[in-house]
Amino acid sequence: MKTTTKRESLQTGRTELPRCLKLKAGRERSLKQRHPWIFSGAVESLSPGEEGEVLPVFDGEGNLIGNAMINRRTSIVGRMVSFGDRPWRGAVEENILKALELRSLLFSQEKTDAYRLVNGEGDNLPGLVVDRYADLLVVQITTWGMEKLKGWIVDILQEKLSPKSIYEKSFSPSRRVEGLEEREGVLRGEPLEEVIVQERGMLLKVKPKEGQKTGLFLDQREMRSLVKEFSRGRRVLNLFGYTGAFSVAALMGGALQADTVEISLPALENARENLALNGFDPSKNGFIPADVFTFLREEKLKDYGLVVLDPPAFCKSKRDLIKACRGYKDINRLTIGGLPSGSLLLTSSCSHFVDEKLFGQVVFEAAAEAGRDVRILQRHRMAFDHTVSLYHPEGEYLKSLFLEIR
Numbered sequence: 001m002k003t004t005t006k007r008e009s010l011q012t013g014r015t016e017l018p019r020c021l022k023l024k025a026g027r028e029r030s031l032k033q034r035h036p037w038i039f040s041g042a043v044e045s046l047s048p049g050e051e052g053e054v055l056p057v058f059d060g061e062g063n064l065i066g067n068a069m070i071n072r073r074t075s076i077v078g079r080m081v082s083f084g085d086r087p088w089r090g091a092v093e094e095n096i097l098k099a100l101e102l103r104s105l106l107f108s109q110e111k112t113d114a115y116r117l118v119n120g121e122g123d124n125l126p127g128l129v130v131d132r133y134a135d136l137l138v139v140q141i142t143t144w145g146m147e148k149l150k151g152w153i154v155d156i157l158q159e160k161l162s163p164k165s166i167y168e169k170s171f172s173p174s175r176r177v178e179g180l181e182e183r184e185g186v187l188r189g190e191p192l193e194e195v196i197v198q199e200r201g202m203l204l205k206v207k208p209k210e211g212q213k214t215g216l217f218l219d220q221r222e223m224r225s226l227v228k229e230f231s232r233g234r235r236v237l238n239l240f241g242y243t244g245a246f247s248v249a250a251l252m253g254g255a256l257q258a259d260t261v262e263i264s265l266p267a268l269e270n271a272r273e274n275l276a277l278n279g280f281d282p283s284k285n286g287f288i289p290a291d292v293f294t295f296l297r298e299e300k301l302k303d304y305g306l307v308v309l310d311p312p313a314f315c316k317s318k319r320d321l322i323k324a325c326r327g328y329k330d331i332n333r334l335t336i337g338g339l340p341s342g343s344l345l346l347t348s349s350c351s352h353f354v355d356e357k358l359f360g361q362v363v364f365e366a367a368a369e370a371g372r373d374v375r376i377l378q379r380h381r382m383a384f385d386h387t388v389s390l391y392h393p394e395g396e397y398l399k400s401l402f403l404e405i406r
Helices: 089-107 144-148 149-159 173-178 218-230 245-252 265-277 292-299 316-336 356-372
Strands: 020-025 038-039 044-045 054-058 063-070 076-082 114-119 130-133 136-141 165-170 183-189 195-199 202-206 233-237 255-263 306-309 343-348 373-381 398-406
Touching: 038 218, 044 292, 054 076, 054 245, 063 089, 063 144, 076 089, 089 149, 114 195, 114 218, 130 149, 130 255, 136 149, 144 149, 149 165, 149 183, 149 195, 173 202, 202 245, 202 265, 218 245, 218 306, 218 343, 233 245, 233 292, 245 265, 245 306, 255 265, 292 316, 316 343, 316 356, 356 398
Parallel strands: 020 054, 136 165, 233 255, 233 306, 306 343
Antiparallel strands: 020 044, 038 076, 054 063, 063 076, 114 130, 130 136, 165 183, 195 202, 343 398, 373 398
């Protein structure tokens, strides 16, 4: 049943709408299929006001679709936070509570206290990411609407989870596009310089002020378990190793040795600490401060039985796509071409603009140019706490191939 919210003008007798965003005729289809984004080209009219405010959204005939957070500065002018006549503030709170409840269920049987609590559009909360690291919550906000609600959101998190600290780490290109400054600092509780978290038997040191994302690549949890499963009796090479989580997983799985290649010296030192934290002797494993492209061109891989290739995003926008694909192909060609027969390769891309099909094509071309026979053993995506809405496939970004090289 369609809901309308209209009023009659006493002067003209015409039907008028309240302050709102009104779509052009025929441009409501994606919203009625519950896609959360409204692009500026679909908008017929938009009431003036503050960025980040929530306004009702109407189709071209004046029927209410729902409510959206507004930013007039960007091509995504609206992000839906509720559909139908449901009050938007109640919808946002309910979606936060549902997200927390889901993670409680997902991790009730796991020896893991580091995971994503809220995943933006995947939890119907556009622009809000919350990660848990034991007693520390790290919040990332990327939209004006969530920025305005930050204090209220932090109150909910504090009440429901009682963490020792809630820390904000809001750095992202999308935040700059929104017209927001980067922010970092304690939002609630005591400052925590580092915390030690558990992940399926591993201990990992997280330093929220340092490094990338919110402190640990939580989206690769399932891949670390895969590496742990297949590492026994192999020498493992961890490329773009960051703080060594894959290296720890390999050694926990019985690897003979795990060598970590990482250009960041602080990250490499953290990798040493993580190995020692789990009872492994750092001196018996390699920590190589090097650019991975240079390393692959200069070093031999014949002694490695398993390689993890998890580079940062080479493609931050569509205009970088061709250059990024060249980079992915080059690095996979060098790795595949250098590995001995019978070795395994876990290769990933976290570039949003490089979809699964394109990434598969790039790896195919890399293998063909390397002249190797390659088998796909498994395909993978983000860990299950990184939820993706069925109506928002753009939420998919991480894709991995687990390969056998012959």
